Amino acid sequence: MTAEKIRNCRQYFFLLVWLFLGGAGMGPVALADSPAIAVIYPDIREPYQSIFLKIIKGIEDKIKKTVKLYPLKKNYDPEVIKYHLRKARIQGVIVLGSRGLSAAKDLQSMFHVVIGAVLISPGGENLTGISLTPDPEIIFQKLLKIDPGIKQITLIYNQDQTEWLIDRAVKAARFYGIGINTFSVKNIREAAALYRDILPLLKEGKDAIWLPQDSTIDEQAILPLILQKAWEQNLVVFSSNLAHIPRGALFALYPDNERMGQSLADLMLKKITNGRESLGISPLRDLLIAVNTRTADHLGLNLMNRMKQDFDLIFPAR
Amino acid sequence: MDDEEALLNLYGGEEMISLATGNSKPISRAPAIATVITAEDIKEIGATDLDQVLETVPGLHVARNPSGYNPIYTFRGIFSQFNPQVLMLINGIPITNLFFGNRHQIWGGMPVQSIARVEVIRGPGSAIYGADAFAGVINIITKTKEDIGGTEIGGRAGSFNSWNGWALHGDNWGGFDVAVMLEYGDTDGQRRIINADAQTFFDSQFGTEASLAPGPVNLQRENIDARLDISREHWRLRAGLQRRSNFGTGAGVAQALDPNGRFASNRWNVDLTYHNPTFFSENWDVMAQASYFNTSQEVEHDVRLFPPGADFNSSPGIDFPQGVIGNPEVFERHARFKTSAFYTGFERHQIRVGAGMRYGDLYDVKEVKNYEFDFKTGLPRPLGGLRDVTGNLSQVFLRERDRKNYYAFLQDVWNFANDWEFTAGVRYDHFSDFGDTINPRLALVWATRYDLTTKLLYGRAFRAPSFAELFNINNPVAIGNPNLDPETIETVELAFDYRPTNALHLALSLFHYRWDDIIQFVPDPGTSVNVAKNAGKQKGLGLELEADWALTSTFHLLGNYAFQHSTDEKTGKNAGYAPQHQIYLRGSWEFLPHWRLTPQLNWVIDRARPAGDNRPAINNYSIFDLTLRRTAIKKHWEAAFSVRNLFDNDAREPSPAGNPSALIPNDLPLSGRSFFGEIRFRF
Numbered sequence A: 001m002t003a004e005k006i007r008n009c010r011q012y013f014f015l016l017v018w019l020f021l022g023g024a025g026m027g028p029v030a031l032a033d034s035p036a037i038a039v040i041y042p043d044i045r046e047p048y049q050s051i052f053l054k055i056i057k058g059i060e061d062k063i064k065k066t067v068k069l070y071p072l073k074k075n076y077d078p079e080v081i082k083y084h085l086r087k088a089r090i091q092g093v094i095v096l097g098s099r100g101l102s103a104a105k106d107l108q109s110m111f112h113v114v115i116g117a118v119l120i121s122p123g124g125e126n127l128t129g130i131s132l133t134p135d136p137e138i139i140f141q142k143l144l145k146i147d148p149g150i151k152q153i154t155l156i157y158n159q160d161q162t163e164w165l166i167d168r169a170v171k172a173a174r175f176y177g178i179g180i181n182t183f184s185v186k187n188i189r190e191a192a193a194l195y196r197d198i199l200p201l202l203k204e205g206k207d208a209i210w211l212p213q214d215s216t217i218d219e220q221a222i223l224p225l226i227l228q229k230a231w232e233q234n235l236v237v238f239s240s241n242l243a244h245i246p247r248g249a250l251f252a253l254y255p256d257n258e259r260m261g262q263s264l265a266d267l268m269l270k271k272i273t274n275g276r277e278s279l280g281i282s283p284l285r286d287l288l289i290a291v292n293t294r295t296a297d298h299l300g301l302n303l304m305n306r307m308k309q310d311f312d313l314i315f316p317a318r
Numbered sequence B: 001m002d003d004e005e006a007l008l009n010l011y012g013g014e015e016m017i018s019l020a021t022g023n024s025k026p027i028s029r030a031p032a033i034a035t036v037i038t039a040e041d042i043k044e045i046g047a048t049d050l051d052q053v054l055e056t057v058p059g060l061h062v063a064r065n066p067s068g069y070n071p072i073y074t075f076r077g078i079f080s081q082f083n084p085q086v087l088m089l090i091n092g093i094p095i096t097n098l099f100f101g102n103r104h105q106i107w108g109g110m111p112v113q114s115i116a117r118v119e120v121i122r123g124p125g126s127a128i129y130g131a132d133a134f135a136g137v138i139n140i141i142t143k144t145k146e147d148i149g150g151t152e153i154g155g156r157a158g159s160f161n162s163w164n165g166w167a168l169h170g171d172n173w174g175g176f177d178v179a180v181m182l183e184y185g186d187t188d189g190q191r192r193i194i195n196a197d198a199q200t201f202f203d204s205q206f207g208t209e210a211s212l213a214p215g216p217v218n219l220q221r222e223n224i225d226a227r228l229d230i231s232r233e234h235w236r237l238r239a240g241l242q243r244r245s246n247f248g249t250g251a252g253v254a255q256a257l258d259p260n261g262r263f264a265s266n267r268w269n270v271d272l273t274y275h276n277p278t279f280f281s282e283n284w285d286v287m288a289q290a291s292y293f294n295t296s297q298e299v300e301h302d303v304r305l306f307p308p309g310a311d312f313n314s315s316p317g318i319d320f321p322q323g324v325i326g327n328p329e330v331f332e333r334h335a336r337f338k339t340s341a342f343y344t345g346f347e348r349h350q351i352r353v354g355a356g357m358r359y360g361d362l363y364d365v366k367e368v369k370n371y372e373f374d375f376k377t378g379l380p381r382p383l384g385g386l387r388d389v390t391g392n393l394s395q396v397f398l399r400e401r402d403r404k405n406y407y408a409f410l411q412d413v414w415n416f417a418n419d420w421e422f423t424a425g426v427r428y429d430h431f432s433d434f435g436d437t438i439n440p441r442l443a444l445v446w447a448t449r450y451d452l453t454t455k456l457l458y459g460r461a462f463r464a465p466s467f468a469e470l471f472n473i474n475n476p477v478a479i480g481n482p483n484l485d486p487e488t489i490e491t492v493e494l495a496f497d498y499r500p501t502n503a504l505h506l507a508l509s510l511f512h513y514r515w516d517d518i519i520q521f522v523p524d525p526g527t528s529v530n531v532a533k534n535a536g537k538q539k540g541l542g543l544e545l546e547a548d549w550a551l552t553s554t555f556h557l558l559g560n561y562a563f564q565h566s567t568d569e570k571t572g573k574n575a576g577y578a579p580q581h582q583i584y585l586r587g588s589w590e591f592l593p594h595w596r597l598t599p600q601l602n603w604v605i606d607r608a609r610p611a612g613d614n615r616p617a618i619n620n621y622s623i624f625d626l627t628l629r630r631t632a633i634k635k636h637w638e639a640a641f642s643v644r645n646l647f648d649n650d651a652r653e654p655s656p657a658g659n660p661s662a663l664i665p666n667d668l669p670l671s672g673r674s675f676f677g678e679i680r681f682r683f
Helices: A003-020 A048-063 A078-087 A101-107 A136-146 A159-176 A188-201 A222-233 A257-274 A293-298 A303-310 B003-011 B014-020 B039-045 B050-054 B198-206 B467-471
Strands: A037-042 A068-072 A092-096 A112-118 A128-134 A152-158 A179-185 A207-211 A236-239 A251-255 A280-284 A287-292 A313-315 B033-038 B060-064 B071-075 B086-090 B115-122 B136-142 B150-158 B162-173 B176-187 B221-232 B235-247 B262-276 B284-301 B304-306 B324-343 B349-374 B379-388 B401-417 B420-431 B435-449 B452-463 B487-501 B504-523 B530-550 B555-568 B579-592 B595-607 B621-633 B637-644 B674-682
Touching (some): A037 A048, A048 A112, A048 B003, A068 A078, A078 A101, A112 A257, A128 A136, A128 A251, A136 A159, A136 A303, A152 A159, A152 A188, A159 A179, A188 A222, A207 A222, A222 A236, A287 A293, A293 A313, B039 B115, B039 B595, B039 B621, B050 B060, B050 B071, B071 B136, B401 B467
Parallel strands (some): A037 A068, A207 A236, A236 A251, B086 B136
Antiparallel strands (some): A251 A287, B033 B115, B060 B071, B115 B136, B150 B162, B162 B176, B235 B262, B284 B324, B349 B379, B349 B401, B401 B420, B435 B452, B452 B487, B487 B504, B530 B555, B555 B579, B579 B595, B621 B637
16 A cells, blocks of 8 residues: 555545544644645755654654655755745744754744754744753653662763753752752863863762763763773763763663654644744653663663663663 | 754764664674674675675685585684585574585575675574584574665676666555565676596596586576565564576586586575564563475486596496486475573573474485496496486485474573673474484673673584485495484683774684584495594684774774684694685775775685695685775665676685595686676665
């Protein structure tokens, strides 16, 4: 059966349900009310493209119909996009990735715009969307599930890149009743010196180190230093970079692209209902988790048997 | 920051993106010395056949048997002409046969488009896999719907009049995940020259001029490979057909050139697998599988052991004006059932338990021939024309027999301290024809540092005697012996796995093995025939060093060095045939976006002659290949060009030793320089 046929059958089925229910309670996603949505995303190569295709799948699952797709070449003309969107009588535009970001700001005057799959700090600009940065609240919740003994988190971060996250992190830590020590640095050298001073002071079973997604983590020098010291002192290291997990960090959260797509679609439907007002940029809450069971075993956490169902990626694979 | 950069920051690498988007899966690292080669690697090196893939594995060298140029997968110096010491599996199910215990005498290669990955375990694996997981295990995993993700059509043309075409399709059909794979190949094969063959020797003895040497090897063949994979929830149904036809005899089935003989083979398989990772509860991961495998050796065109004009002075005039014709055909079927479970309900133990049975039936032996052996001289004499001797036990080459095998295994992975893991496994096998065998495996894995893992492994394995070794009849050179014991091997390995940075991975393994009760055809005292006996002993030691280094984001270097020294304990001499040193190097360079250039070098060094073979040592060789690939042409197209053995080096694999001298004295020549071009379309 082709995708088209499946879609037709599905629409037919929804129509039946809708008629049966008399159209009641179907809310804004009911077929007849589905708004015309377009998705603008960068036209890039694999494996990056798969990320956007998964997000789009999530959007379509939620909207319950296909959306108009506009893959953007590197040097696209925003006016051409605008023309096509208007011609297609699009109501809402979901802009994925940074390539379309400047156009998105421009499109806001004509369409409902939601942005996603972009590393952007929450707040600030008058935008609606979801950042690629994981919500600290979810990170800490997972941390405590994996190691309930943790009392304190240490975060060394780049002032320019990660400052915006700190407030939210402090609030989330307070919510879970754990302490957080944050240190802002200007460059790698400062970060390295700080790690050297701080790591020996941290305590096994109580302290955890959070590796942010910024330039303080140098793959060649700082990361091996942290992982080696943490291994020797039995410290928990969690990261915002998935590639640190096979290296030896305990866990990382990474985007659940399909669910992120659904959330973006939800946001769009909400925006259409609420009017032109900006709903702000929220951190990413649709997350999957990767763990390193070798590190977990070293720390004596014994995760495999206790909560293996909860993990989406396991290193080293068994 | 552009999108690629932002996503790279988040995921840390393209490989991680593929893992995170579910387009690939993390590769499992069993506590054995394993190498995994993915479909990506296969494309990178421009391999068109499984053997080219396996040659890149450290400690594994692919040698050749004169008959059909069948591959001899030589792990760590463990060499034998029919190579039953290697277990080959497709999706975990053995495709080795009862007749010779190998992949088949009519193997005919294996194309690679349907292969998702190849997992190679060096060293014994009988505690899990049972019989024949002896010198090494090669498990070929075929593609699923996810691996294909759409439709791919491709074609390739190259030297030796070689043509290949394939079509792969993976999609969801009515709630079922479906993968369909079709591959076709046709080639004349390389035609390097054999200067002198077995008939050259007989010509010198009997004053004839029958030999076709000097003459080319005959490696033409036609392949059809078809696979189907259907799955839904816990169930998976797979079926496959490997059809080989127009299969040439290589350097001849009796080491005498035969340009006209043709074999064919049909191998087809089907399996139904149930896998539930949370069967009773989340602590039980249960698998059950029923499978069936049918394999044949058929003759398409009369096969000549010796060419027309061969004469052994056994009758007046020319004995064989038509040549010595022997058309042996063998048909086998195998039914298997197995079930296994992982239990993870204990705090520090992971238990694996399993049991199964296998019924193997060599159900049909056919033979048409025009000779019989004179048991006094060991030479053929005319039978008075071409006769069908099927069912005639005084003439046919092999008895029809079957074999039943029941087994059970238990393995515990015990995480007895934070950085220590101890694996203990044992498997019991009962065979209907030669009795019982118990094989243990022990592995101690120590997470030494955050970037270093140390492993100490011990394993014992067995090889069940093949039906040729047990039930061969009417061939004075190789008479079967129903009283054989299985061959055994014991191996100790020490391995280090070191990942100092994200970009560099180093692995070193040191091994020692003792191979006992080696089955050999040896002279039977008081007669002039050779009978299969547990006669040989061999020991060996060596190491493998591997490095995988991503120098920059666009350049990747991979290499390995393998050393082995094996001694035949009967003679105290080097066991011979296998290379003592082997060096493999590969660079992979994405010099422009979507353009990749992959040079590779394989250097085979120091292959001694076995005791009693007085020929000078065979020359070392190095083969350099170059593959250029362009992806994403107009989004859907991909093209590649490859040159193999760029410098046209004369590479040879050792021919078998002989008494008084080797029948093919100048060894078996491999292909010279060759080319192919390839194009793929994906949608």
